[in-house]
Amino acid sequence: EEVDKYVTPLVVPPVMPQARGSLADHIDHYAIGVRQFQQQVLPSGLPATTVWGYGSTLHTRSFHYPAFTIEARAGTPVRVRWKNQLIDRKGRYLPHLLPVDPTLHWANPPGGASARDSRPGFRSTPGPYSGPVPIVTHLHGGRNSEESDGYTEAWYLPGALDLPAGYAEVGSFYEEFKGKFEDRFGDAWGQGDAVFQYANAERASTFWFHDHALGVTRLNVYAGLAGFYLLRGGPADLPVGVLPGPAPRAGDPPGRKYYEIPLAIQDRSFHVDGSLFYPAGRTAFDGFRGPYIPDSDIPPIWNPEFFGNTMVTNGRTWPVLQVEPRRYRFRLLNGCNSRYLILKIVTRPLAHRPAAAALPFCQIGSEGGFLPTPVRRDQVLIAPAERADVIVDFASVPVGTELYLINEGPDRAFQGGKAGTDYSPADPATTGQIMKFVIETLTTPDTTVPPSQLSLPPFEPLGKASRIRRLSLSEQKSASLPHVGPRQMLLGTLDRNGAPVPMRWDDPVTESPALGATEIWEIHNLTKDAHPIHIHEVQFQVLDRQQAGRAARPPEPWENGFKDTAVAYPSAVTRLKATFDRAGRFVWHCHMLEHEDNEIMRPYTVG
Ligand code: C2O
Incomplete structure (x- = not known):
């Protein structure tokens, strides 16, 4: 069936409402749920679409796909209670909207099938996963402490009424990060939620937040879990009025015109x-x-x-x-x-x-x-x-x-x-x-x-690197995982002879920069495709790209700033430089979500 084009006005996502006004703690507080609802994604006249979206739990009408925008101010922390509200009206958990592959190495809470799940008491017949949905939110581009980064194994389920008795299954890092967060910030995590704090010490930037649960990110994001997080102010921003504006603000009257507009482009x-x-x-x-x-x-x-x-x-x-x-x-x-x-x-x-x-x-x-x-x-x-x-x-x-x-x-x-x-x-x-x-x-x-x-704010490049890491992106025969296909791509290191040493998500950490170290990461892409490589916790500089036997090419002119994701072209080395100045456990991965969900992601630690 044809879908008519250009019959629906663009939605400019309004501002995400705060949970309470700016109080004496100088923190912007939010309570943001993940819910299932209907939205007219297709033009009116065609059926509405059931989607997942974020919204303020205090304002039912703030639920939208993509999310309303979080407007953050440099130097003022944002604290978000992220609630998994994928439950129905009776409080029972909702199944996933999309087919979950239970054979991948994924968040895999009990109640569903998994080829890998040998825990006693859990159904392990192969079949579609129909249990509660794990989520965990990542602020993409943000530089925060580990417990607020949305670690892919710190997922959690909704606080549903029909979870089996004594049921508190969460990802393997949830409890550790919960403890660390509660010690650091004194704000308790509840059932079906996690509280993260974003320092907003970065340069004024366009960040976005999206789901990051292990092995199911592609489906959670596809169902709608993404939104903008715009950080403004501080020395690395321009005064109001220099650039086109306004963008949406809290309390805008309907029909207000905007000259600054975020555009989240997605294929569906x-x-x-x-x-x-x-x-x-x-x-x-x-x-x-x-x-x-x-x-x-x-x-x-x-x-x-x-x-x-x-x-x-x-x-x-x-x-x-x-x-x-x-x-x-x-x-x-x-x-x-x-x-x-x-x-x-x-x-x-x-x-x-x-x-x-x-x-x-x-x-x-x-x-x-x-x-x-x-x-x-x-x-x-x-x-x-x-x-x-x-x-x-x-x-x-x-x-x-x-x-x-x-x-x-x-x-x-x-x-x-x-x-x-x-x-x-x-x-x-x-x-x-x-x-x-x-x-x-x-x-x-x-x-x-x-x-x-225009003269843009001052730009301080990173200091000298103390170490070079040689990393690989390679394609392997995957006899051990016949269900994923004849081949599998993996990240890894390079041995002395330049041969890839592929690693899976569960293999021991091989990248562990010292706290404060500046390093060059060389991504040797030995596959046939370009992969967008994302490193959490840092904003890096692209140094150059080089194909075997050729001279290194400088970054493109639009890659001369800080980046958190960059394309690693096939049969080439892409060199990135970053300073790792927040201690903890983070991840780096290919941001093609299907890849990230199937082992093309590695943990790394700082300090
Ligand atoms: Cu946009 Cu690890 O993610």
């Missing part, structure tokens, strides 16, 4: 009844096994990647935004599970690809805040989890003009190279389009500083 697929489609078998890829048959003994089968057939921005398929002929600031997030996006603004959405850009983007920031200098780009390549803070100037565009934000990334894995030459761009009729801009009349003059005259 739907069943005709409006429900989210996520493949439960691998036939779409290599015919290896499947499809999944309910009530048979064939468990759901993990997919190595996911590519949807519709584009959803801020929770609506192909929205439209009326813009004035003036500058706008867009905070772009690639929130897709696996898909790389190559964004461009054009006049004709169905034009031959690659299409000619109608307006450039002026990129002013990346994951870790403002760049040293603005960078003009006709197109923005943005990998899963990356952010780009851009200014688009519509001033020269005649009123009534329609412009389109399109995508020329591939409808499959990305290897680098040029659209149309090295790979076919996304289908121009569907995933090759994202949203439409319609130029309307100017209401008030634009007094912001033109990008060419």
